[in-house]
Amino acid sequence: MHELSMADAIVKTVIESAEKNDAIEVQEVTVEIGQMTMLNPEQIMFMVEILSEDTILKGAKFNMEEIPIEIKCESCNFEGKIDFEGIDHYAPIINCPACEGRELSITAGRECNVKNIKIEQREEDAQDS
Amino acid sequence: MHKIAEVEIQHDIMVANRKLAQKNQKILDNSNVFGVDVLGAIGSGKTSLIEQLIQEIKYPVAVIAGDVISKFDAGRFEQYDVPVIGLNTGKECHLDAHLVEHAFHDLPLDEVDILFIENVGNLICPVDFDLGAHMRMVVISVSEGDDTVEKHPLIFKDADLVVINKIDIAEAVGADSDKMVSDVLKLNPDVQVIKTSLKTGEGFKEIMEALEKAKNE
Numbered sequence: 015m016h017e018l019s020m021a022d023a024i025v026k027t028v029i030e031s032a033e034k035n036d037a038i039e040v041q042e043v044t045v046e047i048g049q050m051t052m053l054n055p056e057q058i059m060f061m062v063e064i065l066s067e068d069t070i071l072k073g074a075k076f077n078m079e080e081i082p083i084e085i086k087c088e089s090c091n092f093e094g095k096i097d098f099e100g101i102d103h104y105a106p107i108i109n110c111p112a113c114e115g116r117e118l119s120i121t122a123g124r125e126c127n128v129k130n131i132k133i134e135q136r137e138e139d140a141q142d143s
Numbered sequence: 144m145h146k147i148a149e150v151e152i153q154h155d156i157m158v159a160n161r162k163l164a165q166k167n168q169k170i171l172d173n174s175n176v177f178g179v180d181v182l183g184a185i186g187s188g189k190t191s192l193i194e195q196l197i198q199e200i201k202y203p204v205a206v207i208a209g210d211v212i213s214k215f216d217a218g219r220f221e222q223y224d225v226p227v228i229g230l231n232t233g234k235e236c237h238l239d240a241h242l243v244e245h246a247f248h249d250l251p252l253d254e255v256d257i258l259f260i261e262n263v264g265n266l267i268c269p270v271d272f273d274l275g276a277h278m279r280m281v282v283i284s285v286s287e288g289d290d291t292v293e294k295h296p297l298i299f300k301d302a303d304l305v306v307i308n309k310i311d312i313a314e315a316v317g318a319d320s321d322k323m324v325s326d327v328l329k330l331n332p333d334v335q336v337i338k339t340s341l342k343t344g345e346g347f348k349e350i351m352e353a354l355e356k357a358k359n360e
Contacts, residue, residue: 016268023156031152127155135146
């Protein structure tokens, strides 16, 4: 259960960027979470909302975007996303969907990326930047 | 007058930890220390294994003992007169690279050849957090049930050495240790899996050999 520390890092990252850009309000935050992380986006959402209270983020809309797992197969050089439909969550890490090979490297799906924010700036600050 | 602006941040918290982990590995390399991240289930025998390794291994050893309350395990290691740092994770379920780097400052790394970093007993959360060790050793035991590997695949996918402990009681707890081995190999075909009983000593020598081999590679 490390969603709390992740949520804390997300909130700190956003506040730092918002302050640097002279925001008076943060309206939206977009975070990308890889499907291969041990993170539950709903729990992160719950905790960032709690941690946002009494900060410039209060009331901001959080968009959680899930990043699909992508692999590269060392045997057949297959590169691409894994389709989760109808299979166990982690089954894809076992075999390559193209050649069933097991020598795979994971190229996407391990992110917890604060992608962007939408902020309200004072007009004079906005002109300066 | 106010203006709405979109600001690109692109700050990946996972990448931030991985960068810190890389920095940690450089610190270890500069002092010629071989770092071993010891992960595994609660009660699987991580602490007991490190205790036995401290006594048998011929290199100077130090230990970072990570736990929600670390004083218990740290206290067990201190009796062997090796440098020990207890890291309290408090509410956290895993060690991270930042915490481990702090512990480096309090260890005589130049006098150490092997550093064991005992992670919090957990098969889920530590997967996301590389610490910068050279090797990830995962310790589980038959008493967690022989479906443990299937239920926690990711930790085995990234393991460099897997220890299946307490095989002396496998029958009593109704666990098939061979199934556990084959489950690990399905996920990670090249990893070495060692069945042990730290109580009877079975398999312990193989762990020593695997560690020494990895250290000298």
